[in-house]
Amino acid sequence: MKKTRKLESNYAGQRDTSCRGFLSDALCRRIRAIHATLGETDGGDLASWRKGFFEDDAPKREVALWENIACIYAEFVQGRTLSRRKKRDVVMILRDASYEGVSAARETKLWEITRAEADEVIRLWLSCQ
Numbered sequence: 217m218k219k220t221r222k223l224e225s226n227y228a229g230q231r232d233t234s235c236r237g238f239l240s241d242a243l244c245r246r247i248r249a250i251h252a253t254l255g256e257t258d259g260g261d262l263a264s265w266r267k268g269f270f271e272d273d274a275p276k277r278e279v280a281l282w283e284n285i286a287c288i289y290a291e292f293v294q295g296r297t298l299s300r301r302k303k304r305d306v307v308m309i310l311r312d313a314s315y316e317g318v319s320a321a322r323e324t325k326l327w328e329i330t331r332a333e334a335d336e337v338i339r340l341w342l343s344c345q
Contacts, residue, residue, distance in 0.1 A: 238270050246279050253286040257304045285310040288340050305329035306337050313341045 239247070244266065251265045272278045289306055298306075305326050313321035321338050329337075 239266065239275060243269070243275060243279055246283060250279070250282045250286045253290050254282070254307060257300065257307045281314055284344060285314055288337070288344060292337055292340055299328060302328045302333075305334070309334055309337045310341055313338060318342065 247266055247269055248262060251260075251262045255262070255265070269275045269278055285307065288310055289303075292306055293303060305324070305328060309321050309324045309326075309329075312324045318338060318341075321341070322334075324334070326334060
């Protein structure tokens with residue numbers, strides 16, 4: 217059975233005028249919540265994240281996929297002290313699993329995270345599928 221995880225957002229009910237004309241306020245709030253969780257791992261600013269989702273063929277689907285990645289990431293890193301590079305490894309494993317499947321995630325080049333930690337991330341991802 218698929219576990220449902222929800223990305224916590226401090227932006228519920230707030231209007232996001234920076235997306236006006238591009239994406240809905242609701243979608244922009246969701247992107248802001250994803251960025252608040254994952255932005256530290258790649259150094260990209262919120263505007264570049266919005267642009268990336270806007271340019272996607274199916275932004276709603278893509279946002280939902282990245283919300284799932286952000287939720288699993290937040291669950292994994294909670295209570296752990298991880299370097300930025302380790303956090304980046306976690307996101308890359310989750311990205312590869314989400315786009316290409318578990319076998320690709322197991323082949324993700326790891327910089328600092330251990331294979332045991334990577335397997336734990338994959339188990340978390342699988343529990344959400």
